[in-house]
Amino acid sequence: MAATSISSATNKLTDQSPPLPLHTTAARSSATRLSFTNSSISLQKLAISASSTNQSSRGSAVSALKTARESEQASKPRNSDPAEKSPKPTVLVSEKLGEAGLDLLRSYGNVECLYSLSPEDLCAKIGEFDALIVRSGTKVTRQVFEAAKGKLKVVGRAGVGIDNVDLQAATEFGCLVVNAPTANTIAAAEHGIALLAGMARNVAQADASMKAGEWQRTKYVGVSLVGKTLAIMGFGKVGSEVARRAKGLGMHVIAHDPYAPADRARALGVELVSFDQAISTADFVSLHMPLTPTTNKIFNDATFAKMKKGVRIINVARGGVIDEDALVRALDEGIVAQAALDVFTKEPPSKDSKLVQHENVTVTPHLGASTKEAQEGVAVEIAEAVVGALRGELSATAVNAPMVPPEVMSELAPYVTLAEKLGRLAVQLAAGGSGIQSVKVVYGSSRDSDNLDTRLLRAMIVKGIIEPISDAHINLVNADFIAKQKGLRISEEKLAVDSSPDSPIDSVQVQISNVGSKLESALLENGNISIEGRVKDGMPHLTRVGAFSVDVSLEGNLILCRQVDQPGMIGTVGNILGESNVNVSFMSVSRTVKRVKAIMAIGVDEAPDKETLKKIGEVPAIEEFVFLDL
Numbered sequence: 178m179a180a181t182s183i184s185s186a187t188n189k190l191t192d193q194s195p196p197l198p199l200h201t202t203a204a205r206s207s208a209t210r211l212s213f214t215n216s217s218i219s220l221q222k223l224a225i226s227a228s229s230t231n232q233s234s235r236g237s238a239v240s241a242l243k244t245a246r247e248s249e250q251a252s253k254p255r256n257s258d259p260a261e262k263s264p265k266p267t268v269l270v271s272e273k274l275g276e277a278g279l280d281l282l283r284s285y286g287n288v289e290c291l292y293s294l295s296p297e298d299l300c301a302k303i304g305e306f307d308a309l310i311v312r313s314g315t316k317v318t319r320q321v322f323e324a325a326k327g328k329l330k331v332v333g334r335a336g337v338g339i340d341n342v343d344l345q346a347a348t349e350f351g352c353l354v355v356n357a358p359t360a361n362t363i364a365a366a367e368h369g370i371a372l373l374a375g376m377a378r379n380v381a382q383a384d385a386s387m388k389a390g391e392w393q394r395t396k397y398v399g400v401s402l403v404g405k406t407l408a409i410m411g412f413g414k415v416g417s418e419v420a421r422r423a424k425g426l427g428m429h430v431i432a433h434d435p436y437a438p439a440d441r442a443r444a445l446g447v448e449l450v451s452f453d454q455a456i457s458t459a460d461f462v463s464l465h466m467p468l469t470p471t472t473n474k475i476f477n478d479a480t481f482a483k484m485k486k487g488v489r490i491i492n493v494a495r496g497g498v499i500d501e502d503a504l505v506r507a508l509d510e511g512i513v514a515q516a517a518l519d520v521f522t523k524e525p526p527s528k529d530s531k532l533v534q535h536e537n538v539t540v541t542p543h544l545g546a547s548t549k550e551a552q553e554g555v556a557v558e559i560a561e562a563v564v565g566a567l568r569g570e571l572s573a574t575a576v577n578a579p580m581v582p583p584e585v586m587s588e589l590a591p592y593v594t595l596a597e598k599l600g601r602l603a604v605q606l607a608a609g610g611s612g613i614q615s616v617k618v619v620y621g622s623s624r625d626s627d628n629l630d631t632r633l634l635r636a637m638i639v640k641g642i643i644e645p646i647s648d649a650h651i652n653l654v655n656a657d658f659i660a661k662q663k664g665l666r667i668s669e670e671k672l673a674v675d676s677s678p679d680s681p682i683d684s685v686q687v688q689i690s691n692v693g694s695k696l697e698s699a700l701l702e703n704g705n706i707s708i709e710g711r712v713k714d715g716m717p718h719l720t721r722v723g724a725f726s727v728d729v730s731l732e733g734n735l736i737l738c739r740q741v742d743q744p745g746m747i748g749t750v751g752n753i754l755g756e757s758n759v760n761v762s763f764m765s766v767s768r769t770v771k772r773v774k775a776i777m778a779i780g781v782d783e784a785p786d787k788e789t790l791k792k793i794g795e796v797p798a799i800e801e802f803v804f805l806d807l
């Protein structure tokens with residue numbers, strides 16, 4: 178049996194790294210959208226749920242992953258969603274949203290539209306809401322998450338760019354961020370083309386001049402597009418659609434995008450080139466990359482200096498990708514002949530902005546997504562994503578959580594409870610839980626590592642380990658972050674076993690190293706606390722404690738004892754429990770050497786009182802025992 182390392186989840190993260198495997202825009206743009214059919218809903222109900230009303234009164238992270246009981250409920254038809262019986266989730270919409278989207282939201286929750294909240298008002302109000310829906314005009318800052326005091330479970334960005342949402346803070350607070358990445362693509366591309374053509378023919382300037390009573394035919398002679406080279410910077414959804422349209426106008430289109438697949442470009446007749454090649458050969462440069470720390474002011478004095486004299490620039494992406502002062506200088510020097518801008522570093526820009534006032538600049542007030550069609554589409558897209566998230570489904574458009582496809586969710590659902598319970602048990606076996614630093618998870622599976630997506634199980638193990646010993650509330654969004662914050666290193670390994678390939682996992686073993694154990698028998702030879710579990714008939718079972726095989730269903734509570742292997746032990750302990758009216762649900766005995774040492778795992782429905790536990794401890798043949806709360 179060969180063990181392969183899957184990942185070492187938390188310690189690989191540097192301070193600069195995002196806390197979770199965030200999706201690059203490139204990866205996300207190619208992701209397929211999940212359809213929220215009834216069958217997929219039940220299997221996705223493991224992320225975040227308003228209905229669980231698991232709100233942190235302590236103001237830290239919120240809303241835990243759903244547990245087995247909840248996922249059982251989740252497999253019931255959609256109309257039996259527990260959320261529909263509990264108070265309706267509350268949704269704050271802070272910017273204009275299409276009616277169809279509002280209707281969808283209203284059918285699920287109580288919706289309040291407050292379109293001109295100041296940052297202070299937003300902070301004052303946010304603690305009342307489970308979800309917040311914004312466009313580009315609302316800054317969802319760390320202060321907003323802090324002010325939410327754990328109530329806010331999902332932020333929906335009705336559009337693509339999420340640069341106005343503090344993703345790090347959202348993740349730390351366990352708040353899912355979803356966006357609507359597809360519905361405004363065409364609108365943005367069309368606006369890019371409108372700006373390109375309008376700029377080339379001075380449409381805006383000529384219009385303003387005529388309205389001022391002039392008739393200037395020579396002043397507004399333009400440039401032709403046909404045969405000119407257009408460089409698309411960021412060949413994602415919008416960039417590709419701009420390219421497609423520009424090809425139709427007879428332009429030669431090149432593109433720069435470090436993450437775009439060459440075959441997608443080739444299919445559109447677009448050549449992918451380096452950044453420098455793109456900007457130095459283009460007559461027109463159209464910007465379509467997201468604003469990130471890497472792209473911030475990526476167009477600056479140095480890059481303008483490399484451009485062809487007389488280049489024309491279109492920006493419908495984000496103002497921040499351009500150093501606006503440098504652009505003014507490049508315009509004044511004639512390096513940039515014209516610019517057409519829909520987006521600005523500060524929106525709205527100041528009235529006396531040199532850039533906005535420049536005679537060679539055409540501006541629109543962030544209208545890229547503003548068509549009736551796009552706004553209706555975006556509203557529905559974001560409403561679906563937010564309602565889905567509030568129902569506890571994993572969203573296909575999650576920005577700060579791993580996307581776990583529905584088929585993977587479906588397969589892993591039975592192991593979710595097992596993983597959490599093993600985490601809970603392992604931490605209770607440790608002597609002094611807060612000192613845990615290193616946890617190894619070994620998945621026994623016949624699948625190869627590439628076909629085993631364990632992120633959800635890892636999150637649940639982290640939840641099981643950390644929640645009993647801290648005030649954190651852990652979900653798929655913040656599990657890795659909180660583990661890292663608590664100094665907990667989780668490493669994962671896959672052990673190749675000969676089991677049915679239909680089942681993704683045969684066994685899950687959780688090992689904790691470098692801590693003592695309350696139950697010596699739970700230690701392996703290497704000194705690690707070790708427990709192992711399996712799913713049997715859909716139920717989580719504990720199947721190994723240290724080196725001992727056991728078999729006990731993980732329901733209720735558990736007593737683990739090590740005793741001298743001798744007759745009458747089951748009866749003795751059973752009697753003590755019976756006298757205290759504690760019902761035994763499962764019992765399993767395993768021994769190492771006949772008449773020497775045995776371990777007994779007893780599942781109990783009720784927690785025995787102290788006196789009962791004391792009596793068990795006083796049985797002479799019992800060498801050690803521990804009571805574990807599942």
Ligand SMILES: NC(=O)C1=CN([C@@H]2O[C@H](COP(=O)(O)OP(=O)(O)OC[C@H]3O[C@@H](n4cnc5c(N)ncnc54)[C@H](O)[C@@H]3O)[C@@H](O)[C@H]2O)C=CC1
Pocket residue numbers: 202203206337338339358361362365410411412413414415416433434435436437465466467468471472493494495519520543544545546547
């Ligand atoms: N003005 C408006 O109203 C609108 C603006 N947008 C903005 O347009 C931009 C693009 O949107 P989509 O195409 O939907 O996103 P997308 O995620 O599909 O495409 C972005 C592309 O940029 C690429 N990229 C990332 N870093 C890059 C870099 N350093 N250099 C070159 N390319 C890089 C990515 O690989 C990706 O292919 C976003 O910033 C979005 O916010 C989108 C819609 C409307």
Ligand SMILES: O=C(O)C(=O)COP(=O)(O)O
Pocket residue numbers: 312313314335336337338339361543544545546547
């Ligand atoms: O989707 C985007 O990235 C946009 O920039 C659109 O912004 P808006 O929703 O119109 O404020």
